[in-house]
Amino acid sequence: MRKTLLAAVGAAFLFTAPASASDNAPKEILNVSYDIARELYAAINPKFQAYWKDKTGQDIDIKQSHAGSSKQARAIMQGLKADIVTFNQVLDVQVLADRGGFVSKSWQQDLPNNASPYFSLPAFLVREGNPKGIKDWSDLVRDDVKLVFPNPKTSGNARYTYLAAYAYALEQNGGDDAKAREFVGKLLSNVAVFDTGGRGATTSFVEREIGDVLITFEAEVENIRAKYGEDEYQRVVPSISLLAEFPVALVKKVAEKRGSVDVSKAYLDYLYSEEAQEIIASFNNRVHNETVKAKYAENFPEVRLIRVEDVFGSWDKANKTHFAEGGVLDQVFTGN
Template sequence: MTSKAMKKIVCGITLSLSLMGAANATELLNSSYDVSRELFVALNAPFEKQWDASHPNDKLTIKMSHAGSSRQALAILQGLRADVVTYNQVTDVQVLHDKGNLIPADWKNRLPNNSSPFYSTMAFLVRKGNPKQIHDWSDLTRKDVKLVFPNPKTSGNGRYTYLAAWGAANKANGGDNAKTEAFMTQFLKNVEVFDTGGRGATTTFAERGLGDVLISFESEVNNIRNQYGKDAYQVVVPKTDILAEFPVAWIDKNVEHNNSADAAKAYLHFLYTPAAQKIITDFYYRVNNPQLMAEQKERFPQTELFRVEETFGGWDNVMKTRFASGGELDKLLAAGRG
């Protein structure tokens, strides 16, 4: 065989191997909520490294999509082929079963803690020195206080804020719904800007300088303080607050189409590992790991958390009675304008 012929064979083998390597590359799309960017930047890199080490012929790349979680779920229902979702509200995952049959009805049972690898609660970010002396939910209805948080119609973040305020006020009022409705009417009237998502609310408060109080997830307000200057802001966690779960799921119909099921499942299981849980707490999310939480107790002030299921009868009831068109939120907003 001539050297020229041998060279052609070698080149052909090299090209074939190159094409095989390209064919074995795996790409995951994680559809996530609006303020999770920095968290998943920190989580994705070690998982990609771990996957590549155990799958030398399968290069993994994780891509992200961020927006309000309800908008993200709608995009998937409209055809976005995300492999996994990491949202901040159960209903935005459940709708993928209810309206798209993309995941099974029992999706919450496939991973620990109702498929919620971490959780949070709502907190207040106030400006240096806490000039308006904001300490609890009751301070947010004073007429001299302007609030910024996302619109509950488009954001899980905003819905948790609304429910946290209602639940805390109703407890303080001894269950008097009339007093709580009056509280919520003024609370909503004090909102200076309703952004569509949590990151937009952050921009409004921190960069545009609007509002006296930003209400967002505890994780988000702490990360804002770190990003924009610890001396410029103060974080306040109210005494009574809501448990905000962060559910995750692989999208069965999509991973089957994308041939990514193994990587998608491994990715979500990774979120429960000690290494990932440590990263998660570094971003001020709480985890169901007593030892790790004890080690970082300085990060997480004590607060009495209530659950949506116990206080409001579950998310299905909440969405129908409070956030649907013409529901409680719309009525209270109208009352505040009246």
């Protein structure tokens, strides 16, 4: 009995013994990412593996983890061993820099374009023939329109939507805060279902056929059309929208320990290469690379983009005023 007991416990620990830092050349890195980037990174990874093998002769395996980007940041702080993060929220990377120094303080300067290899914007997806005649944000607050977008509390995606609508209302009403609040309040009361993540919202809209308009990143809008039929859904790009940057960063605290700094950095740099930018653009994200930009120009209609910093001061400020407990979001919700 005792021997068996010992053996059983021993086996259990053997099985679960956490892999500690091994030899110098890492065999895998973990990319912790936001919810709807699965297909994108699944397409980039093999290309990077080939590139890395070519360059160094080493095989590298890239693991992916996807969930709401705030949840992911929390998991990293709690011990999820990410080498790099590719998020859809500046704030979620910043929190890694502020708490526990997972990411370098200067992460936004470490890579071009505020460390964002690509960007997108909240846009609308409507059903075939645009039956409700949706053109701009103002159509979304009509009584006969039902919306689908995820919960701004849990989804970075939805935070962009909320802030874009707020910014639009501010501009329409000459900066009147009360009017803007009323506007987003109406917008929220038109929401038919609040999923916790971007993917859940898409499923609600497409599979469960809930709502008239799905508001999500333009990239996702186009991916849905590609997946579910270009004729069944239409993209509507509003007159103004919010610049949604997709920041990436090296989780140096983990990468240094695991000896994966070089390959992780190379991966992030690779995201800016023409090869990767082309893949990224083919997934309907807007990129900065001029050649790729020209090639895909017709996919991306002109739109006036405003920055969070310009309207709300900073991400941190926007977060405190709007999304924190008791903030504007909670207030307009209670108002219903």
